[in-house]
Amino acid sequence: MTLLAADSLRSPLVRLRGIGKRFGPVQVLRGVDLDIFGGEVLVLAGENGAGKSTLIKILGGVHTDFDGTIEIDGQVVRPRSPLEAAALGVAIIFQELSLVPTLTVADNIFLGRPLTRRGFVDDAGQRAAARRLLDQLGLDIDVDQRVEDLSIAQQQLTEVAKALARDARVIVMDEPTSALNAPEVEKLFGLIADLKARGCGIVYITHKMEEIERIADRIAVLRDGEHVGAAPAAELPPAKLVNWMVGREVEHQFPRHAGQPGAERLRLDGFSVWRNGRGNRPTVEGVSFSVHAGEILGVGGLQGSGASDLFGGLFGAYGAQVGGQAWLDSRPLAIASPRRAIDQGLAWLTNDRKATGLVLPLSIIANATLADLPRLSTAGWRRPPLEIAAAREQGATLALRAASLDMEVGLLSGGNQQKVALAKWLQTRPRLLLLDEPTRGIDIGAKREIYQLMNDLTARGLAILLITSELPELLALSDRLVVLHRGRLTAEFSRAEATPEKVLAAAMGRA
Amino acid sequence: MTPEQTGSAFSPARLWSNPASRALIALVLVFVLGCVFNADGAFFKLGTHRDTLRQASVFGILACGMTLVIISGGIDLAVGSVLALVAVAFSLMSIHWNWSPWVVLPLCLLLGAAAGGMAGGVTAWFGIQPFIATLAMMVFARGLAKTLSGGMKVSTAVKQADGNYHYVDVPAIFRFIDNRILGGHLSMVTVIFALCAAVAWVLLARHRWGRELYAIGGNEEAARLSGVSVAWTKLLAYAASGALAAVAGLCQAAQEQQGDPEAGVGYELTAIAMVVIGGTPLTGGRGGIGLTLLGTLTIGYLDKILSINAVPEASRLMLTGAIIVAAVLTQRRRRS
Ligand SMILES: Nc1ncnc2c1ncn2[C@@H]1O[C@H](COP(=O)(O)OP(=O)(O)OP(=O)(O)O)[C@@H](O)[C@H]1O
Numbered sequence A: 001m002t003l004l005a006a007d008s009l010r011s012p013l014v015r016l017r018g019i020g021k022r023f024g025p026v027q028v029l030r031g032v033d034l035d036i037f038g039g040e041v042l043v044l045a046g047e048n049g050a051g052k053s054t055l056i057k058i059l060g061g062v063h064t065d066f067d068g069t070i071e072i073d074g075q076v077v078r079p080r081s082p083l084e085a086a087a088l089g090v091a092i093i094f095q096e097l098s099l100v101p102t103l104t105v106a107d108n109i110f111l112g113r114p115l116t117r118r119g120f121v122d123d124a125g126q127r128a129a130a131r132r133l134l135d136q137l138g139l140d141i142d143v144d145q146r147v148e149d150l151s152i153a154q155q156q157l158t159e160v161a162k163a164l165a166r167d168a169r170v171i172v173m174d175e176p177t178s179a180l181n182a183p184e185v186e187k188l189f190g191l192i193a194d195l196k197a198r199g200c201g202i203v204y205i206t207h208k209m210e211e212i213e214r215i216a217d218r219i220a221v222l223r224d225g226e227h228v229g230a231a232p233a234a235e236l237p238p239a240k241l242v243n244w245m246v247g248r249e250v251e252h253q254f255p256r257h258a259g260q261p262g263a264e265r266l267r268l269d270g271f272s273v274w275r276n277g278r279g280n281r282p283t284v285e286g287v288s289f290s291v292h293a294g295e296i297l298g299v300g301g302l303q304g305s306g307a308s309d310l311f312g313g314l315f316g317a318y319g320a321q322v323g324g325q326a327w328l329d330s331r332p333l334a335i336a337s338p339r340r341a342i343d344q345g346l347a348w349l350t351n352d353r354k355a356t357g358l359v360l361p362l363s364i365i366a367n368a369t370l371a372d373l374p375r376l377s378t379a380g381w382r383r384p385p386l387e388i389a390a391a392r393e394q395g396a397t398l399a400l401r402a403a404s405l406d407m408e409v410g411l412l413s414g415g416n417q418q419k420v421a422l423a424k425w426l427q428t429r430p431r432l433l434l435l436d437e438p439t440r441g442i443d444i445g446a447k448r449e450i451y452q453l454m455n456d457l458t459a460r461g462l463a464i465l466l467i468t469s470e471l472p473e474l475l476a477l478s479d480r481l482v483v484l485h486r487g488r489l490t491a492e493f494s495r496a497e498a499t500p501e502k503v504l505a506a507a508m509g510r511a
Numbered sequence B: 001m002t003p004e005q006t007g008s009a010f011s012p013a014r015l016w017s018n019p020a021s022r023a024l025i026a027l028v029l030v031f032v033l034g035c036v037f038n039a040d041g042a043f044f045k046l047g048t049h050r051d052t053l054r055q056a057s058v059f060g061i062l063a064c065g066m067t068l069v070i071i072s073g074g075i076d077l078a079v080g081s082v083l084a085l086v087a088v089a090f091s092l093m094s095i096h097w098n099w100s101p102w103v104v105l106p107l108c109l110l111l112g113a114a115a116g117g118m119a120g121g122v123t124a125w126f127g128i129q130p131f132i133a134t135l136a137m138m139v140f141a142r143g144l145a146k147t148l149s150g151g152m153k154v155s156t157a158v159k160q161a162d163g164n165y166h167y168v169d170v171p172a173i174f175r176f177i178d179n180r181i182l183g184g185h186l187s188m189v190t191v192i193f194a195l196c197a198a199v200a201w202v203l204l205a206r207h208r209w210g211r212e213l214y215a216i217g218g219n220e221e222a223a224r225l226s227g228v229s230v231a232w233t234k235l236l237a238y239a240a241s242g243a244l245a246a247v248a249g250l251c252q253a254a255q256e257q258q259g260d261p262e263a264g265v266g267y268e269l270t271a272i273a274m275v276v277i278g279g280t281p282l283t284g285g286r287g288g289i290g291l292t293l294l295g296t297l298t299i300g301y302l303d304k305i306l307s308i309n310a311v312p313e314a315s316r317l318m319l320t321g322a323i324i325v326a327a328v329l330t331q332r333r334r335r336s
């Protein structure tokens, strides 16, 4: 193995030279060089919109119209489709998953390269092979299940299995952990270590510093579409890395100013949510707590804790399938529909911007104003100048980077999409903000700006309920914390009391 | 990143990437075709253009309603039948019962809107696919049209009590709709089409409802969670499509001077083709009335050019089919 690794260090598996790419008049990549070696994890870092996803889409055969050359094993190639790239040994796990939701896990794994017998798809063979593969990876996923019924994490891991089924030697992962919880991340890292040992080259895109520190062997940085540099991870401590990415110094801390809680904003008494209808077990059961104006209340819990359902229930996303009592500013909260919730001053940033947050074919302006249209129109007639002003203001607050505000949201980089989703809710001027994974996919500089924004908002009297799978973020930002386990509240901590251990124990129901 | 603007703003690639310019190019190509195969100068006569526009108008009105529904992510197969239903009802009320147009016209619009709205309501509240719900309405409305008319054309030949037919005058409202203005150079139905398109455009582009239709077509769940009342918004789109089908039915009846329960068969497909050729995708969330106008003109002119060149109908249909595929292929959103 070591021999192999040393060998492959000399000649890279993949060599990108002078890659340039433009969309219409917008140049997003300029003269980018990148080497990918076997047996190594290369972290590709850079701000939102720096061009990371675009670069790997070129390697993966998604964008076929670009400048520069791609060499694989010394051969100049030009993959014209993801299938061709796969045939060349390159597998990409895109930021936006590319599984077919209505097909089964097995069908997805062999999609485009089915196992056949006498010209027909060998269903039994595929299922057996898929099962073997998943077992090898230590994944407990039913191969007959439809992908749409899997959790995002399981879908993510299915993508990895799909890549392996094609004997990929270069595996690119674009922010693969953005929807994974801690144990699942461990599983993925275990997988990566395996792949590395087999001599595969891994390209890993992430905005999470802890992950970079843990798995990077080498780091390459893009800024504004240009290659800033590449260096062994050991030579690139976090401060320097951030400097490369942002072009200036950024303190990597959580700047939470201790808030001064005001009047009680929301109080829940025995609140329950029947997400799957009254006949079933409630996903949130008898939860009681309160949040004050100017306060950030963290809601901790593992997957399936019901924290997200609690938000949805409060917001009226499941209609009146709720029980118990809820007061907003000492008045009973009317829970009926999202519209009703918005009118009462609630805003809910969901944790899946693609599925539930954004209307991808519409412009930034249309998305940013969608929830606030009643106020931005007169007797039903829209007022475009007001909408443009609103979008511009929110965009500036969130440091949104886009060629123009008329751009389709689907064409934005992942992090900038997240900012548009957030902009939509800030635009409604809420009194209670329900944030579910607000910094998902957001770069370090912008994260800090969002933390700062949360400070500003709470200083102006807003109350925030916060879910985040990043424990350090949860602990640092929350003035108080409640922890849910299987829909029930298991602990409540003040900022001073909360430690990672205590929160985790409570989240596993061992408090 | 501050993306730098390079190159001129006016490049062929950019022109091609915009659905409106692609639809325009298609229309221009059809015009060039007309100039080349001008059937001994027939294509250069004003009357030819007036007739083309007149014949395209009924379809164009249907296509405007269809655009609203398609943008919301649905489809409306019922418009051809609703057209027939309203044509029959309009003729019955105007010719046989002699009712005033002030009563008849609103009733007809209401009838169309109700038929469309019913299909829309079934889709919106019971989650039945638009294809199925409007297919059901397509069959039902056709049946109702036949029931009302007794299976016969409702014309100016009115059966008397003694069993003899007695011819009555064509009602004034029929003649008004079938009129020409501007010295005979423009048909009234074309003006009505233009009005319908203008109303649909304003609603889509400037009204909150229009924006919400786009949002529903683009991502229904995100729209719902952003406070859009999805069911009502959708229902209104189908009701509007039904009302526009009613307007088309009025025009059709006036032009034929009768209410034919068999009218409008297959018109829904032409309307859909016009929308799609314009560049509004069936997947919803994109497109617009401007594109549909271009699509309507493209198909309308194509048909006219083929007919003035005496291309037999059989070949005309096959050619039109091929051209629809070609147009949609060029409309396909490509990744670069
Ligand atoms: N199809 C497209 N059309 C136009 N612009 C595009 C398209 N795809 C990407 N872009 C633009 O290219 C730039 C780079 O986007 P890219 O997705 O590569 O960023 P990224 O580095 O992956 O960012 P993030 O960390 O937010 O995911 C962005 O400004 C984006 O808006």
Ligand SMILES: [Mg+2]
Pocket (backbone or CB within 6 Å): A052, A053, A054, A095, A174, A413, A414, A415
């Ligand atoms: Mg990206």
